[in-house]
Amino acid sequence: MTDFKHRILFVVQHRFDRSPGQRYRFEQYMSYLEAEGFECVYSPILVDAQEDKDFYSPGNYLTKFSLFLKGAWRRWKDWRRAKNFDIVFVYREAFMTGTIFFEKMLKQSGAKIIYDFDDAIWNHDISAANRALGWLKNPAKVAEITALADLVFVGNEYLADYASQYNKRVEIIPSTINLDYYRIAPKQFTHQVVIGWSGSLTTIEHFKVIIPVLEKVKVKYGHRVAFKVFGVQDYVHESLGITGIQWTPQNEVSEIGSFDIGIMPLPDNKWTKGKCGMKGLQYMALEVATIMTAVGVNKDIIQEGENGFLATTEDEWYEKICQLVESKELREKFGKAGRMTIEQHYSSQALRKKYVNQFHDLINKS
Numbered sequence: 377m378t379d380f381k382h383r384i385l386f387v388v389q390h391r392f393d394r395s396p397g398q399r400y401r402f403e404q405y406m407s408y409l410e411a412e413g414f415e416c417v418y419s420p421i422l423v424d425a426q427e428d429k430d431f432y433s434p435g436n437y438l439t440k441f442s443l444f445l446k447g448a449w450r451r452w453k454d455w456r457r458a459k460n461f462d463i464v465f466v467y468r469e470a471f472m473t474g475t476i477f478f479e480k481m482l483k484q485s486g487a488k489i490i491y492d493f494d495d496a497i498w499n500h501d502i503s504a505a506n507r508a509l510g511w512l513k514n515p516a517k518v519a520e521i522t523a524l525a526d527l528v529f530v531g532n533e534y535l536a537d538y539a540s541q542y543n544k545r546v547e548i549i550p551s552t553i554n555l556d557y558y559r560i561a562p563k564q565f566t567h568q569v570v571i572g573w574s575g576s577l578t579t580i581e582h583f584k585v586i587i588p589v590l591e592k593v594k595v596k597y598g599h600r601v602a603f604k605v606f607g608v609q610d611y612v613h614e615s616l617g618i619t620g621i622q623w624t625p626q627n628e629v630s631e632i633g634s635f636d637i638g639i640m641p642l643p644d645n646k647w648t649k650g651k652c653g654m655k656g657l658q659y660m661a662l663e664v665a666t667i668m669t670a671v672g673v674n675k676d677i678i679q680e681g682e683n684g685f686l687a688t689t690e691d692e693w694y695e696k697i698c699q700l701v702e703s704k705e706l707r708e709k710f711g712k713a714g715r716m717t718i719e720q721h722y723s724s725q726a727l728r729k730k731y732v733n734q735f736h737d738l739i740n741k742s
Contacts, residue, residue, distance in 0.1 A: 488738050
């Protein structure tokens with residue numbers, strides 16, 4: 377039994393193993409923290425699948441109001457117990473509206489505050505289901521939370537440049553892959569080259585921008601290529617033969633690993649400059665040849681022609697997809713080099729010492 381010396385309260389939106397962002401930012405480090413004497417206590421706003429469904433469904437405002445009240449009560453209880461913790465870790469925000477009331481209250485408890493974000497969340501971005509409630513959001517709160525934190529974790533240099541305007545103690549912790557979970561399975565040989573995209577309902581619009589290119593690829597290669605969309609079960613594109621596949625923790629690795637080519641198209645805007653390249657990292661971890669839009673951190677992850685391709689225009693996307701379709705050797709080269717990139721720079725195994733030391737340092741400097 378571990379003899380815990382310190383306690384961390386994780387103030388988050390979703391229950392454990394529900395949110396990809398939470399998994400890749402900190403959940404996979406919890407076992408390391410506990411081995412180093414930190415007790416990790418989890419406190420989500422949305423505690424079960426039904427609350428998730430209610431919150432992300434269109435309309436249903438009376439139920440959502442009830443969720444706001446429940447969430448506020450949960451955060452009030454967090455404030456009451458925060459004095460019993462050494463560190464309070466806030467991921468993105470403590471509460472889903474524009475207020476930073478709870479962050480301020482948690483700060484007053486005497487616990488050290490770590491603030492973590494992995495997107496350019498100071499820009500206004502609302503899910504389609506809750507667009508009518510957009511007036512409740514206040515993107516400017518990100519600067520205020522950053523300023524009151526004792527330590528800020530961000531996913532890339534672009535986010536660090538923003539956070540450093542408001543806090544002197546900012547650490548870049550890339551979103552990482554747990555290689556104990558992302559284990560490579562032997563690829564099944566088929567006559568088709570599978571071009572795949574992994575994402576969610578909130579990012580499916582990014583996939584749609586590449587459809588004209590994929591349609592050209594389909595015309596050129598016919599049944600030699602197949603297309604997959606993983607993570608958006610209701611998505612259908614008949615001419616490309618796509619029926620979306622539902623994400624589950626059990627099928628994530630096998631479905632992404634079934635891709636021969638993984639694509640991560642993105643628009644180039646203020647929001648995407650803050651993205652941490654997670655789709656591409658997932659592909660690379662499973663030795664899937666990867667093409668990413670040349671925006672933001674993607675340009676740091678991909679070494680052009682060595683461990684993947686970068687593309688900007690539709691012509692570039694088409695040309696580079698075709699190169700990979702036609703060359704099994706190039707796909708294998710990118711796959712092996714991509715996996716090595718993850719092992720060395722973007723895995724929890726590679727970064728765990730740096731990550732855990734940040735918590736020790738924060739407490740020791742108290």
